[in-house]
Amino acid sequence: MLGAIADDFTGATDLAIMLRRNGYRVAVTIEDHDPGTTAGLDAVVIALKTRTAPVAEAVDTSRAALHRLRDWGADQVYVKYCSTFDSTDAGNIGPVLDVVADELGAEKVVVAPALPANGRTVYLGHLFVGADLLEHSSMRHHPLTPMTRSRVADLLRPQTPHAVAELHHGTIRQGADAVRAAIAAAPARYVVVDTIDDEDLRVLGAAVADSPVVSGGSGLARGLRSPGTPDDDWQSIPDTGRVVLCGSASATTRRQIADAARTQPVRRVDPRAAVHEPGAEIGRLVDWVRAQAAGAAPVVYATGETADVVSEVDGRPVAPAVEEVLAGAARRLVAEAGITRLLAAGGETSGAIVRALGIGLLRIGPEIAPGICWSGATTTAGDLALALKSGNFGPDDLFTSAWERLA
Ligand code: ADP
Numbered sequence: 513m514l515g516a517i518a519d520d521f522t523g524a525t526d527l528a529i530m531l532r533r534n535g536y537r538v539a540v541t542i543e544d545h546d547p548g549t550t551a552g553l554d555a556v557v558i559a560l561k562t563r564t565a566p567v568a569e570a571v572d573t574s575r576a577a578l579h580r581l582r583d584w585g586a587d588q589v590y591v592k593y594c595s596t597f598d599s600t601d602a603g604n605i606g607p608v609l610d611v612v613a614d615e616l617g618a619e620k621v622v623v624a625p626a627l628p629a630n631g632r633t634v635y636l637g638h639l640f641v642g643a644d645l646l647e648h649s650s651m652r653h654h655p656l657t658p659m660t661r662s663r664v665a666d667l668l669r670p671q672t673p674h675a676v677a678e679l680h681h682g683t684i685r686q687g688a689d690a691v692r693a694a695i696a697a698a699p700a701r702y703v704v705v706d707t708i709d710d711e712d713l714r715v716l717g718a719a720v721a722d723s724p725v726v727s728g729g730s731g732l733a734r735g736l737r738s739p740g741t742p743d744d745d746w747q748s749i750p751d752t753g754r755v756v757l758c759g760s761a762s763a764t765t766r767r768q769i770a771d772a773a774r775t776q777p778v779r780r781v782d783p784r785a786a787v788h789e790p791g792a793e794i795g796r797l798v799d800w801v802r803a804q805a806a807g808a809a810p811v812v813y814a815t816g817e818t819a820d821v822v823s824e825v826d827g828r829p830v831a832p833a834v835e836e837v838l839a840g841a842a843r844r845l846v847a848e849a850g851i852t853r854l855l856a857a858g859g860e861t862s863g864a865i866v867r868a869l870g871i872g873l874l875r876i877g878p879e880i881a882p883g884i885c886w887s888g889a890t891t892t893a894g895d896l897a898l899a900l901k902s903g904n905f906g907p908d909d910l911f912t913s914a915w916e917r918l919a
Pocket of ligand 1: 822835
């Protein structure tokens, strides 16, 4: 069985879709939830919220997740991070890779953030977002993990005491055997591998089939050996209310909000109120959603334009306050307003919402767009169809088109 540790919840579902498409029967467990049995599963993805946690906490939480995966019979571990390598010089990608590789005695670990389907590619060691280097993409302005360099090895080196090497595209083109040999010969524990399309990921996946630890975005999962064809056990959930909750400040999410605003009611979270009176702000948002016409898909968002991003209000940080408000609104909307279809935008935001809803397990359902799917979850208030979207993922019309996949 493949065991995966994802550093945020959107990343966990992104990876699970890829695995499912590749023939894995897969479940996503949230944090330390115990699914009881993993019998019949080809993969378990543990969703953590460690991307921006303090380093020591991320390491301890990831180590504990690794132990659970081993107890459940995982014989290969996939460390999943964002395809834009979201991290700072302190971590958490490097420290988490270090602890997993140390515990499993892995001498080599590939580093493959590429997700070509979403325009994330690695060429000559540099990470591109579409035609732009990472440092010239909107990730440069991320509120929590601004990415100001593009060479993956340069991003990883400050995060680990171990050496980092690069394996360039010329070797990938020679096929899996050449890649396997080059990884083995690399003078480093970590090997950043050029991957510019799905064929490169397939070659890399074949080369690392027997590696105890692999790491990357979700793209590498497409390249791993397929165990077969999964059963389709998705069961639809009645549609009694829809809402979109956006904590992402990314350019893609801002376009999606603007697109939805042409036909759907939209409302911005007030950052000052989020900091000073979160309970009251939650109440106003819940009332506003409840006041919308039946069948509408109202959008609650935190950032409509970059100028909306404020790091502090009266010396107190805004980002966690916004997360708290969106998560609190989600809890009340599901419990009191009959919401059974919820689309969450933003990795940290999704983590806060899933935690607030007390969800332990996500059953992977219909795919919406690359990296985004509906999943089924049981909350204390009943069953919910939930889509968790990384900020930069999805087409511009996502907030109006996603619902069609559940029809
Ligand atoms: P993404 O997937 O785009 O990275 P996340 O949800 O992971 O989105 O991160 C966005 C972070 O920015 C969250 O912590 C959110 O609360 C915060 N945020 C959103 N809007 C604002 C804002 N206007 N001012 C300050 N922080 C904000």
